Amino acid sequence: MTPPDNFPVRMRRVVDYLAEHIDEPLKLDDIARVAHVSPYHFHRIYRGTLGETPGDTVRRLRLSRSAIDLLDRDLNIERVARRAGYASQAAFTRAFRDEYGEPPARYRGVRATVELEQATNPGLYQVECVVRPRLRVAAIHCRGNYQLTSKAFEQLMTTAAMTGLLSADTRTFGIFRDDPVSVPQDELRSSACMTVPDNWAPAGELVEAHIEGGRYARIIHTGAYNELKTAYNWLYQTWLPTSGEEPRDLPCVEEYLNDPRHVSAKDLETAVMMPLEG
Numbered sequence: 001m002t003p004p005d006n007f008p009v010r011m012r013r014v015v016d017y018l019a020e021h022i023d024e025p026l027k028l029d030d031i032a033r034v035a036h037v038s039p040y041h042f043h044r045i046y047r048g049t050l051g052e053t054p055g056d057t058v059r060r061l062r063l064s065r066s067a068i069d070l071l072d073r074d075l076n077i078e079r080v081a082r083r084a085g086y087a088s089q090a091a092f093t094r095a096f097r098d099e100y101g102e103p104p105a106r107y108r109g110v111r112a113t114v115e116l117e118q119a120t121n122p123g124l125y126q127v128e129c130v131v132r133p134r135l136r137v138a139a140i141h142c143r144g145n146y147q148l149t150s151k152a153f154e155q156l157m158t159t160a161a162m163t164g165l166l167s168a169d170t171r172t173f174g175i176f177r178d179d180p181v182s183v184p185q186d187e188l189r190s191s192a193c194m195t196v197p198d199n200w201a202p203a204g205e206l207v208e209a210h211i212e213g214g215r216y217a218r219i220i221h222t223g224a225y226n227e228l229k230t231a232y233n234w235l236y237q238t239w240l241p242t243s244g245e246e247p248r249d250l251p252c253v254e255e256y257l258n259d260p261r262h263v264s265a266k267d268l269e270t271a272v273m274m275p276l277e278g
Contacts, residue, residue, distance in 0.1 A: 009204070010035045011049055011162055015154040018054060022061050023085070026054060049161045051261050060260065061150070063099050066092075067265070068147060068226050070108045077104050100224060101266030124234050125219040127243075129276070134213035137173065137193040138165070138206040145185050146176060147226070152192040159206060160194060171195045173211060174254040212250055216273040217243070220257075224265040228254070231272045240274075248275035 017034045031054055032042040047053050052060075062084040069080045081092035081104075097103045138160075140152045153172070160166045177189040193209060202208045217239070221231040232252070240247065257269040 010037065011046070011158045012155045012205070014046065014054070015057070015158050016151065018057050019061060019151045019154065022058050022065075023083070026058060050158060056261075057154075059095075060099075063096060064150065064224070064226065064265070066096060066104070067100060067107070067224050070104055071226075077108075080104065099265045101264065124238070125221070125231065127239055128218045129245075130216050130218050130273075132211075132213050132216055132273075135171075135173075135195060135211040137209050137211060138196045138200065138202070139191045139193045139209035140205055141207065141209075142190045142192070143186070144188060146180055146188055146190060149174065149176075149190045149192060150225075152190070155205065156192045156194060159204070165194070165196060165200065169195070172256045174256070175211070175251050176254070177251045211253055212275070214248065215276040215278055216253070217245065217276055218271055218273045221270045221272055222267070224268060225260075225270065228270060228272065231270075235272065235274055246277040248277050250275040 014031060014035045017031065028039050028042065032039040035042060035045075037045060043053060050057070066080050066084045069075050069083065070077070075083075077092075078089050081089045084092055084095075086092035086095065093103050096107070100107055138156070140156050142149050142152045153174070156172075157166075160170070171194065173193040175191040175193065177191075178187070180188055191209060193211065217235065219231060219235065221228055235252075252275070253273045255271040255273065257271060258267070260268060
């Protein structure tokens with residue numbers, strides 16, 4: 001008889017399953033079967049590992065997708081609410097406001113206004129030029145739609161939690177190597193990364209990678225991850241042309257300064273860093 005996979009592999013499989021079935025009703029027996037864990041123990045194992053229930057994970061993923069849906073003017077809010085699994089628009093509005101800090105209609109309007117004004121607002125962000133050391137990281141590399149990179153981060157954090165890699169000093173990063181406006185969606189390259197102890201050795205899906213050191217222009221974006229294009233557009237369109245700086249031949253790096261499992265999307269903080277010459 002073949003023994004079951006270890007817990008990190010099984011929990012990654014559950015995260016994958018949840019991400020791929022977020023529009024379907026959650027059934028404990030089905031999810032526990034994916035994890036090869038008794039239904040009597042599954043919820044405690046999942047919550048103890050990831051700090052949230054499977055229902056919390058699905059709710060977070062659905063609301064994140066809703067924020068993207070709201071930027072599509074062809075979808076009315078009632079349809080977005082139904083797609084997120086809410087029986088009424090009022091219930092969806094309450095949940096979305098709790099997560100994003102404003103109701104869906106206002107969120108849609110404000111995001112559109114920000115996109116229009118970002119290129120003409122020199123004070124939108126404060127730039128700090130910093131010198132960073134080279135970092136060794138564990139990474140999961142992805143190819144395809146950047147919106148699907150969240151699945152890689154779920155896999156990364158699940159593996160880290162199950163293998164004891166997470167600590168108070170752990171830092172997480174995202175590297176997005178291509179411009180989604182210029183490169184076909186299925187060719188986009190990205191990496192989900194986290195710092196690791198000196199004695200860590202690559203295993204399974206986790207590969208060794210490095211984030212290069214040197215000078216970076218650093219800004220802090222507060223808000224949902226799907227809004228980060230505002231930060232990138234501002235860096236490239238507003239700050240860089242008048243900065244006197246030259247970007248290095250390396251991709252920008254995102255560092256995630258807090259955890260979406262512990263704070264609302266509106267309070268997420270992301271450092272966006274552009275590598276500079278010199």
